[in-house]
Amino acid sequence: MKIDLKINGLDRKIEIEPGEMLADVLNRNGYTVRKGCDTGSCGLCTILLDEKPISSCSYLAIKADGHVITTIDGVQHEAEEIAKFLVAEGVEQCGYCSPGFVLTVLGMKKELKNPSEEEIKHYLVGNLCRCSGYVGHLRALKKYLGVSE
Missing domain, CATH: 3.10.20.30 (Beta-grasp domain)
Known part of the structure; x- marks a missing residue:
């Protein structure tokens, strides 16, 4: 069909x-x-x-x-932008989880305005990275999203 x-x-x-x-x-x-x-x-x-x-x-x-x-494939520019923030925070590991992570971040960016740290963590709960402890990811995302501390 x-x-x-x-x-x-x-x-x-x-x-x-x-x-x-x-x-x-x-x-x-x-x-x-x-x-x-x-x-x-x-x-x-x-x-x-x-x-x-x-x-x-x-x-x-x-x-x-x-x-x-x-x-x-449809968000290469956005993926490159997010990657710059991740690299700046030392989160450039193997990259296997990156496509799913990037798409989740883009969904979060559309849905949540100025999310709290807890809201970011909650939104990303389904994205596993076997290379890191997520602390660098969180720092990078807060900067990417322009979240005030």
Whole structure:
């Protein structure tokens, strides 16, 4: 069956199989979506669906029909900007979690205005990084978001 999606600003008709997960559909069609746990727990597969972060590895592709999707491929400029803040705070580790992390941050930036440290931590709870202790991430995000101390 085919579903209609707007992916990174372009209208697409995508062929899917019953029960197929959105991450698999996007990867098969050339979009960058990393996978880790396949349970929606690690945040590697995060994409934006109608500007809100979701775990695409556990999201049925059929549910995305008619929606707007953003993958890391569609936000390269924003990703580079966030990366500068992360590097400045010493958070440039392996980078495997970065695409999901960046998309979550962009979702948070749209949804929360001047978030508190606790709100930032709560929003990022589903993004796991095996390389760091998150302290540098938090410092970098507060600077990126312009959050007052």
